[in-house]
Amino acid sequence: xxxxxxxxGGSSVGSVEKIIAxxxxxxxxxxxxxxxxxxxxxxxxxxxxxxxxAKGINKEPYQYAREMDMLxxxxxxxxxxxxxxxxxxxxxxxxxxxxxxxxVKTNAVHTKGKIVDINPERILAELDKGQIxxxxxxxxxxxxxxxxxxxxxxxxxxxVAIAGALKADSCEIFTDVEGxxxxxxxxxxxxxxxxxxxxxEMLEMARLGAGVMQPRSVEMGKYFNIPIHVRSTFTKRPGTxxxxxxxxxxxxxxxxxxxxxxxxxxxxxxxVPNNPGIAHSIFAALAEANVDVxxxxxxxxxxxxxxxxxxxxxxxxxxxxxxxxxxxxxxxLNAIAVLIEEDVAKVSxxxxxxxxxxxxAARMFGALSTAGINIEVISTSEISISxxxxxxxxxxxxxxxxxxxxxxx
Amino acid sequence: xxxxxxxxGGSSVGSVEKIIAxxxxxxxxxxxxxxxxxxxxxxxxxxxxxxxxAKGINKEPYQYAREMDMLxxxxxxxxxxxxxxxxxxxxxxxxxxxxxxxxVKTNAVHTKGKIVDINPERILAELDKGQIxxxxxxxxxxxxxxxxxxxxxxxxxxxVAIAGALKADSCEIFTDVEGxxxxxxxxxxxxxxxxxxxxxEMLEMARLGAGVMQPRSVEMGKYFNIPIHVRSTFTKRPGTxxxxxxxxxxxxxxxxxxxxxxxxxxxxxxxVPNNPGIAHSIFAALAEANVDVxxxxxxxxxxxxxxxxxxxxxxxxxxxxxxxxxxxxxxxLNAIAVLIEEDVAKVSxxxxxxxxxxxxAARMFGALSTAGINIEVISTSEISISxxxxxxxxxxxxxxxxxxxxxxx
Numbered sequence: 001x002x003x004x005x006x007x008x009g010g011s012s013v014g015s016v017e018k019i020i021a022x023x024x025x026x027x028x029x030x031x032x033x034x035x036x037x038x039x040x041x042x043x044x045x046x047x048x049x050x051x052x053x054a055k056g057i058n059k060e061p062y063q064y065a066r067e068m069d070m071l072x073x074x075x076x077x078x079x080x081x082x083x084x085x086x087x088x089x090x091x092x093x094x095x096x097x098x099x100x101x102x103x104v105k106t107n108a109v110h111t112k113g114k115i116v117d118i119n120p121e122r123i124l125a126e127l128d129k130g131q132i133x134x135x136x137x138x139x140x141x142x143x144x145x146x147x148x149x150x151x152x153x154x155x156x157x158x159x160v161a162i163a164g165a166l167k168a169d170s171c172e173i174f175t176d177v178e179g180x181x182x183x184x185x186x187x188x189x190x191x192x193x194x195x196x197x198x199x200x201e202m203l204e205m206a207r208l209g210a211g212v213m214q215p216r217s218v219e220m221g222k223y224f225n226i227p228i229h230v231r232s233t234f235t236k237r238p239g240t241x242x243x244x245x246x247x248x249x250x251x252x253x254x255x256x257x258x259x260x261x262x263x264x265x266x267x268x269x270x271x272v273p274n275n276p277g278i279a280h281s282i283f284a285a286l287a288e289a290n291v292d293v294x295x296x297x298x299x300x301x302x303x304x305x306x307x308x309x310x311x312x313x314x315x316x317x318x319x320x321x322x323x324x325x326x327x328x329x330x331x332x333l334n335a336i337a338v339l340i341e342e343d344v345a346k347v348s349x350x351x352x353x354x355x356x357x358x359x360x361a362a363r364m365f366g367a368l369s370t371a372g373i374n375i376e377v378i379s380t381s382e383i384s385i386s387x388x389x390x391x392x393x394x395x396x397x398x399x400x401x402x403x404x405x406x407x408x409x
Numbered sequence: 410x411x412x413x414x415x416x417x418g419g420s421s422v423g424s425v426e427k428i429i430a431x432x433x434x435x436x437x438x439x440x441x442x443x444x445x446x447x448x449x450x451x452x453x454x455x456x457x458x459x460x461x462x463a464k465g466i467n468k469e470p471y472q473y474a475r476e477m478d479m480l481x482x483x484x485x486x487x488x489x490x491x492x493x494x495x496x497x498x499x500x501x502x503x504x505x506x507x508x509x510x511x512x513v514k515t516n517a518v519h520t521k522g523k524i525v526d527i528n529p530e531r532i533l534a535e536l537d538k539g540q541i542x543x544x545x546x547x548x549x550x551x552x553x554x555x556x557x558x559x560x561x562x563x564x565x566x567x568x569v570a571i572a573g574a575l576k577a578d579s580c581e582i583f584t585d586v587e588g589x590x591x592x593x594x595x596x597x598x599x600x601x602x603x604x605x606x607x608x609x610e611m612l613e614m615a616r617l618g619a620g621v622m623q624p625r626s627v628e629m630g631k632y633f634n635i636p637i638h639v640r641s642t643f644t645k646r647p648g649t650x651x652x653x654x655x656x657x658x659x660x661x662x663x664x665x666x667x668x669x670x671x672x673x674x675x676x677x678x679x680x681v682p683n684n685p686g687i688a689h690s691i692f693a694a695l696a697e698a699n700v701d702v703x704x705x706x707x708x709x710x711x712x713x714x715x716x717x718x719x720x721x722x723x724x725x726x727x728x729x730x731x732x733x734x735x736x737x738x739x740x741x742l743n744a745i746a747v748l749i750e751e752d753v754a755k756v757s758x759x760x761x762x763x764x765x766x767x768x769x770a771a772r773m774f775g776a777l778s779t780a781g782i783n784i785e786v787i788s789t790s791e792i793s794i795s796x797x798x799x800x801x802x803x804x805x806x807x808x809x810x811x812x813x814x815x816x817x818x
Contacts (some may be wrong), residue, residue, distance in 0.1 A: 054490075056489060061494065067490045067493045071490035074483035078483055080479060081479035082476075086466050087475045089466050096479050124787030145531070
């Protein structure tokens, strides 16, 4: 007997036919004594349709955040009721529960709620009656008794948090890819589906540009120590399991994956005085404007003049804001110039095993060098190494690095 | 300062434009210190669209009544959130509440729930903050914490019950007619909009075929003694107030209205033994099959043979069932024949004032007689008199009676 939470996204329940197909699959795959909790998103375009209605009132409806939540939570309420009906119609007892009924308690930050607690009493009671319990993802109830939504990646987060509260054996996230790959399969043809990956590796992959799972739900899995099985809606093959420690057999590679992110820009502040507090004056101003800064490098430029260069990257979406701030600070600091370069990209390798395996960085740089790719900036974390390169060379770079660490068998 | 509950049906909030128009009107009409609770139905065809989705799972989705309620309650949740946004967008504080949040407690009879209690705490708290409170009609929460719907006429019932629980000054039901008329304006051109009508008169009108208000909500109004103001969504003219006692000035007519019902059929059981228990044997069998019987008349046919005729009417929708039952009983009773007549209609006059005004019945029969209309069956209640006539003569009959009691000025 196992207790399993299974999450299906909006495209998997995008029509009544798809909902019936999901119900059939779940019943087929279910062992007699398994307890199954389904967490589902709103059907296909429902959320967009609801937002369009609200835009008929005001073009920026999110200013009425509480009412947007009242509106948007109806989306999952439709899909859970239909899925529960589909189960019953196939002869299996089932019951739908809203986020509120499922005991998902959130803070009162409407449209961007955070789960603060889960009381799984009702879910457990319904499971004990032999029901498949169909829970609305993406939503909860705040302390005022008002419905809330969880924002981006909310349904995955709901699923993992509910699995945690139920002490489930696993949480399966059904999606349109077959799992987590060693690199983006659209870029690297020989990318391999990983059997396993640790929470920290997955978080680092997400941070560095791999988009399969939102960091939030991975963090939730890590918090509850619930294995997350990322797998395909369209096949029955096993996907990738995200867990605390990978098993022995999956440790054959020192690194777990190669990620890339083309939506970055390089900012260089040239010739700033090399005095204490200078870095702080630049980055404090950026932090105040909520601009995330990445890959910071400071290099001595001129010892005689005691000036240095500050180089860092920002997300391309933050570039305009960043430039405004940096120009101002550079002026105050009497810096020589501010250079912006948009034609850059970040390629990274991720792996908990690289710490303690010397030579990993050298192999990465070597692969890039052999491919004739110049590295502009390097930065490292405990479980990753990133290089900033020309945007136009991303595909070559990712393939070269991937071939180095995941040689074709 | 007044506390007013205003109910708008699905066609009044059928589009974003209409929702904005309703919000504008309410703000315009509102005195500064008035407290306003809006009760609204689902937008236009939403409910039908949701039912169509459920029919994609099973053609008879109402067998999954709990899940139908989970599905259908989303309809009002969409309209309340949009209406609350519309108020806010016009600069007036507003908040939407589901039936559950508004404290509407029902029994657990899904899709046909009955209100058992209302806890108006949250509504009162929001009113005290100066908000217009927008409540989802047609829905509540049962003792299991599951959403329920109230069935036919549910939104009107919600509105009146909430008005009752709030001890509101009045409950306004906005609809597509201007009020309650002395007769159906489509049949009688000179039909007059009544200023007032009592609960009992309105109930009797509804029972006798006048369709403005469902009896449920009128009964709820009577229970709480809340005046119900039936008025038009499209004009600002006052409509008709349903209340316990009509005021003096509106008592100029002895009768309140002329109703008609064409969906009836006459059943005659001829030559049944005139013994005790015979009536019971026929009507008990019909009651067991849930067939409502109306206008029962028993007349001595033949004193020598000690046999009588039993004549009664049933709703046309019950006729097939009724015929089957009556044929069987008639056979057991050795009745001479069972005659069915579908080409009949019932015309009625209603008025609490007719009791104690002798001659009212005579005036009705006289009007019919002058118009050359034959009366087949007569029945009376404390506040109504009904005549069964030929269906083809309904329009003439209603106009003749109306002209007698409501002479053109």
